[in-house]
Amino acid sequence: MRAAVVSQYHYPLNGRATSFAVNTSTSRRRSGAFTVRMGLKEDGPSLAIVGVTGAVGQEFLQVLSDRDFPYRNIRMLASKRSAGKKLTFEDKDYVIEELTEDSFNGIDIALFSAGGSISKKFGPIAVDSGSIVVDNSSAFRMDERVPLVIPEVNPDAMAHIKLGSGKGALISNPNCSTIICLMAATPLHHHAKVIRMVVSTYQAASGAGAAAMEELELQTREVLEGKRPTCNIFKQQYAFNLFSHNAPILSNGYNEEEMKMVKETRKIWNDPNVKVTATCIRVPVMRAHAESINLQFEKPLDEDTARDILKRAAGVVIVDDRASNHFPTPLEVSNKDDVAVGRIRQDLSQDGNYGLDIFVCGDQVRKGAALNAVQIAEMLL
Numbered sequence: 001m002r003a004a005v006v007s008q009y010h011y012p013l014n015g016r017a018t019s020f021a022v023n024t025s026t027s028r029r030r031s032g033a034f035t036v037r038m039g040l041k042e043d044g045p046s047l048a049i050v051g052v053t054g055a056v057g058q059e060f061l062q063v064l065s066d067r068d069f070p071y072r073n074i075r076m077l078a079s080k081r082s083a084g085k086k087l088t089f090e091d092k093d094y095v096i097e098e099l100t101e102d103s104f105n106g107i108d109i110a111l112f113s114a115g116g117s118i119s120k121k122f123g124p125i126a127v128d129s130g131s132i133v134v135d136n137s138s139a140f141r142m143d144e145r146v147p148l149v150i151p152e153v154n155p156d157a158m159a160h161i162k163l164g165s166g167k168g169a170l171i172s173n174p175n176c177s178t179i180i181c182l183m184a185a186t187p188l189h190h191h192a193k194v195i196r197m198v199v200s201t202y203q204a205a206s207g208a209g210a211a212a213m214e215e216l217e218l219q220t221r222e223v224l225e226g227k228r229p230t231c232n233i234f235k236q237q238y239a240f241n242l243f244s245h246n247a248p249i250l251s252n253g254y255n256e257e258e259m260k261m262v263k264e265t266r267k268i269w270n271d272p273n274v275k276v277t278a279t280c281i282r283v284p285v286m287r288a289h290a291e292s293i294n295l296q297f298e299k300p301l302d303e304d305t306a307r308d309i310l311k312r313a314a315g316v317v318i319v320d321d322r323a324s325n326h327f328p329t330p331l332e333v334s335n336k337d338d339v340a341v342g343r344i345r346q347d348l349s350q351d352g353n354y355g356l357d358i359f360v361c362g363d364q365v366r367k368g369a370a371l372n373a374v375q376i377a378e379m380l381l
């Protein structure tokens with residue numbers, strides 16, 4: 001039975017959580033007169049969450065609880081700013097600790113989501129302490145020694161990493177847009193081999209962290225009240241607007257987010273020749289990304305076969321109701337595990353059945369970050 005979990009955390013204007021209560025009382029199973037706490041298990045691994053106060057960090061807790069992930073103990077880590085704050089998780093009180101070089105002593109699995117520079121500095125320290133690090137940042141994704149894993153797509157990439165071997169290791173979570181895209185594109189790729197993929201993204205505020213969500217909410221109020229919008233996280237007005245993704249622009253004219261989709265797809269599919277191009281856009285949606293994906297195949301693939309393949313794909317749900325014009329939306333996938341796929345149609349601009357257009361939506365804090373990382377951790381158990 002899946003647990004219904006209530007999470008309450010309140011972000012002040014600087015975007016940092018001030019009080020936390022991840023109420024998981026319904027995740028307990030009753031056994032006679034006793035209530036058994038499902039996650040806490042003496043023989044479970046010892047966990048650390050790096051960046052626990054952030055958007056992804058909070059989602060880690062939610063997902064661990066939803067999935068009854070077994071753990072012996074959890075160390076809650078964040079910056080000096082949060083050290084000493086209290087956090088309740090599965091009815092147990094924790095004090096958030098400042099991340100230091102000693103934070104990983106005795107830790108089996110460390111889930112990192114505190115940004116690339118923190119991962120670069122503390123990831124190797126955690127590995128040297130014997131921890132298996134599942135990292136949400138881009139710090140190690142393109143390092144050929146580090147597996148880049150979507151459990152439904154390339155689980156074999158991490159087959160050599162074993163919990164309990166005493167050896168630490170790094171595993172990277174792909175970029176959130178890449179995960180959502182490949183959840184839908186990979187089953188089709190396996191059937192007909194994608195030779196070219198053109199992606200346009202519509203990315204939510206939550207992808208830029210808790211402070212960006214806070215800013216979108218604040219700006220929306222300000223604009224409705226006729227005030228000048230506060231622009232701290234993004235350089236331009238976000239509410240009632242959209243703009244090219246805020247990642248730095250590179251010398252080839254692409255931004256970093258777009259190039260992540262290009263390079264990560266090649267690594268995950270183990271196909272250096274697949275042609276990928278992307279245009280990434282921030283839209284004023286609070287949570288969950290949407291992507292329009294055009295696929296060109298080596299072998300023919302008609303839309304009915306594609307629909308059948310996607311129907312059977314793990315972690316994918318089809319929302320493709322042409323009669324009532326109902327297709328995936330960010331709102332409908334928010335807080336959901338599955339990536340929704342719709343608008344499945346033959347690409348008219350390509351001869352024969354060699355091209356398809358699809359539209360996907362996925363909760364990028366969840367499947368694009370926390371859920372994917374916890375699924376990776378589950379494969380270690």
Ligand SMILES: NC(=O)c1ccc[n+]([C@@H]2O[C@H](COP(=O)([O-])OP(=O)(O)OC[C@H]3O[C@@H](n4cnc5c(N)ncnc54)[C@H](OP(=O)(O)O)[C@@H]3O)[C@@H](O)[C@H]2O)c1
Nearest residue numbers: 051053054055056078079082113114115137207209210369
């Ligand atoms: N948001 C997404 O959808 C998403 C998806 C995929 C990947 N990611 C990646 O996940 C990471 C976190 O993203 P987020 O959206 O959760 O960001 P966020 O909401 O801004 O949270 C950042 C977290 O990092 C912590 N932190 C910052 N400086 C630190 C330091 N010096 N030492 C220890 N902890 C520190 C913060 O702690 P304090 O509260 O104490 O400052 C906070 O817990 C980033 O690398 C991001 O690219 C995010």
